[in-house]
Amino acid sequence: MIPLENYLVLSGILFSLGVYGVLSRRNAVLVLMSVELMLNAVSINFIAFSAYLDVTQITGVIFAIFVVAVAAAEIGLALAIVLRIFRNRSSINIDEAAELKW
Amino acid sequence: MSGFGITVAFWILAALTLASAGGVMASRNLIHAVLFLIVAFLGVSGFFILLSADFLAMAQIIIYVGAISVLILFAIVLTPRAERDNSETSMVLPALLLGTTLAAVLLFVLYDANWNVTNVEPGLSAEVLGSALLSVWVLPFELASVLLTAALVGALMIVRRQEDEEGDSAS
Secondary structure (H helix, E strand, C coil): CCCHHHHHHHHHHHHHHHHHHHHHECEHHHHHHHHHHHHHHHHHHHHHHHHHHCCCCCHHHHHHHHHHHHHHHHHHHHHHHHHHHHHHHCCCECCCCCCCCC | CCHHHHHHHHHHHHHHHHHHHHHHHHCCCHHHHHHHHHHHHHHHHHHHHHCCCHHHHHHHHHHHHHHHHHHHHHHHHCCCCCCCCCCECCCHHHHHHHHHHHHHHHHHHHHHCCCCCCCCCCCCCHHHHHHHHCCCCHHHHHHHHHHHHHHHHHHHHHHCCCHHHCCCCCC
16 A cells, blocks of 8 residues: 555645746746646545545545536636737737736 | 555656656647646546546546647647747746745645544445535535536637627737
């Protein structure tokens, strides 16, 4: 049996990679891909806790299913916004779309 | 499956997932980054199988590898004149610092904590999952369907071309 810490270390590293990607990438699509990586890391955590700490083993899996559903909704909306930004500016660099910056 | 086989599978999947997640960050080509991301999604679904969440592994492959990756590829194809070189913003050093700090803190905390591992007998059938989803968790389940419908309609409204901009945008 693999210790629980192995899964947690793995998802922690995956989440940190996602944080780095969200903060450092210029292309908006890359930022969204990094967000998906972070959500996947969270799902691994949910499933690992569910398999190791929960007697019924079901709550974490249910939460991971909802994470997948929300991720699908999020990526659809976010890519629509990205396409809209591209149509208005011919660029999807997030550091150039700064009209709302104070 | 023997314990040794599971251990070997875990380390192979861990190497595959972390290497392809690093490839997403390191690759200079946007299409290559998406392909690395697909491999990372497949690795994560392998972890779900190792943790005996087989239904979720299938859902992961269908939704992430099948739908979300295609959506991302479409977004890249539909933005043809945008930059494709996967460059960084000026935030790269703070991001690197924050990422490594976050990883170090997480690693320290989760090795320091005392997890009460109660259940080492894996196994959860899709039948149990389905009946729980439609009895105890039926309200969030229905809310998720409303959320997906709202997201679909919202995405359509956002990308829809309005009448007043028909003339000025030839693209």
